Amino acid sequence: MAVETAPATTTGTRRMKVHVTVNGQAHEVEVETRTLLVHFLRENLGMTGTHIGCDTTNCGACTVLLNGRPVKSCTVFAVQADGMSVATVEGLEKDGKLDPVQEGFHEEHGLQCGFCTPGMMITAAALLAANPDPSELQIRQAISGNLCRCTGYVNIVKSIQYAARKTRETAGGKAPDGG
Amino acid sequence: MIPASFDYAVARDVGHAIQLLGTSGGEGKVLAGGQSLIPLMKFRLAQPALLIDINRVAGLSAIKENGDLRIGALVRENDLEANPIVRQRYPILVETAAVIADPLVRNLATIGGNLAHADPANDHPATMLAVRASVVAQGPKGERMIPIDELFVDTFTTSLAPDEILTQIRIPKPAPRSGGTYLKLERKVGDFAIAGVAVMIVLDASGKVASAGIGLTNAGPTAIRAGRAEDVLTDQMPDDKTIAEAASRAAAAAEPVSDLRGPAAYKKDVFRVLTRRAIVKAIARAKGGA
Structure with missing residues (x-):
């Protein structure tokens, strides 16, 4: 056409x-x-x-x-x-290597059914790109538009905290900008 | 859910958008943040024949203080909340933007859309009533100013002509000894208000209320001004009794409906409580507190 x-x-x-x-x-x-x-x-x-x-x-x-x-x-x-x-x-994954956010959700058991996880991880990646050292409150505010019906969010917060630590420790760790 | 088919046009500038609106015979809708319009289109509660995308129009996204505060209609809620001028001098706007929908929606949702959509559950209308804002409407014959009290006609209905676009919001410069706040009770992030109250107070040198502005969210078919509550405060020393009386008047003005957020009687009492708290907070700010 x-x-x-x-x-x-x-x-x-x-x-x-x-x-x-x-x-x-x-x-x-x-x-x-x-x-x-x-x-x-x-x-x-x-x-x-x-x-x-x-x-x-x-x-x-x-x-x-x-x-x-x-x-x-x-x-x-x-x-x-x-x-x-x-x-x-x-x-998120680059050259076969998980992004720190993905690693965090794996290590801290940040998912159960996994349905919300792609959105959670993208929001987390954007948060960490803007704020590499967020407080728990800032994490909870950032993901307040992403609903999870399984976890009660505790492990999701831990996953993002894990990713934040990992990102700060790894030089050049950045969230994807898509471009 | 898939919206009905529509023609799509990207407006180059405001004039182009107005021209497109004019040629659509009332069937065109302006697409700004789309965070109310697109859900309505997905439910097919709105089926515009032409969608006029103004997101690429330059000059509608600025925030500048020029005597008054001028906010471009296309300013996203998150950008409004983060703006240094707004954060420093207009805490009521920061508080309003911060409780609209959720952070993802606020990355796209615009202040102009929040007003032009004229949903009584939207948060900016009450705040704009409290601060006595005006909006700039641009149409084929040029620009005109609409005082906020003349903007909201009915639910989802404003006094904008079919070929006019809301381009800017103007907020008077805060007077000395003034303070404002917006308080919203919501069940959870992303929900509309059970009740929302915006208060702007100006004190005179003696500590009396020189002027008061009180707007209510989700208290009727449009956001409403609690005029009698304002009158109770004006020219008075704002002691506990006066504040309580003003709060009762605001609750009396509110006409909430019973729904899954609670029965109307409960909501009326929430309006009373929030109004009292908001007046106290606004006065504290007017006296230089946070």
Whole structure:
């Protein structure tokens, strides 16, 4: 199908080619304008690490970084991300080595069913990128938009504290910026 | 959930957005943070024919103090909360932004959207009533100022014309001996308020209340001003009895509905308690306390 580019005036377009860099890799995909970013990631790109939980902007399972900031990808249209960078859970591991956040969730048993975990870890990675030494309160505030129905959060907080320690100890440890 | 199909256009500037709104015959919606609009579209409670994305419009994201405080409509809640000028001089705005939805939503949600959406459960409207803000509306004929008391018409309905866009919020410079706060009771992070109360107090040199602004969240079809509570305080020494009387008047003005957040009688009492606490805190700040 021919690509309609956004016209200069009057009304808009129902399909659009979007250019999005996901975990450092550039993608160009034509989508319906109503395609949500989470569906774009899961269905157009086949990256199913980002989960759809509540689908109502509550649970945060779908959290990704959009230009470095954690957002709920069920509440962003893919066309809004045109020209931007996205970071997902698939980008945390680098060269076969787990990110300190992933290592923390493993070591501190920061998950039970695992459904919220991709969003939790992405939010944690963004927190640590901005604040390498967060207090427990700051961690709890940062993940307050990510719901876990299994753990009671105690081990999630410990996991993020583990990652913070590990990141501070490891030179060059940084959260992914997607670009 | 998948929204209904829509045409999508990226506005280059405010003029372009206004033009697009005008040509949409009332079927266009402005997409800012999208944190209220997109959920409504997913439930198909909103099915705009045209979505006009203003996120790439330059000049709507600035915060500057220029006599008054001018906040671009596209300022994200997290950026408002983190702004040094706002943190230093407008704690009521910091407190309001910090309790909206959750931190992920606040990375996208905008102050302009929080007002233009006109949900009585939104938090900025009550605060803007308390500080007596104005908003700038831009339309085909240019700019006009709308005092905040004239903005909210009904639930999800403002006095903005169909081809006008809310572009800026203007907040009067804090007077000497002034203080404000926003208190919200919520069941959990991300929920709407059981009750929310914004209070702005200015004291005169003798310690009497020179002016009071009190706005209530989730107390009726729109955010409301508790005018009689303000009157009780004005020109009075704010002793315990006067503050208690003002709090009772605010509760009397509130018309909450019974829902899963509690029965209406309970909520009315929460308005009383929060109003009393907020007045006390605002006065402490007006006297130079934190």
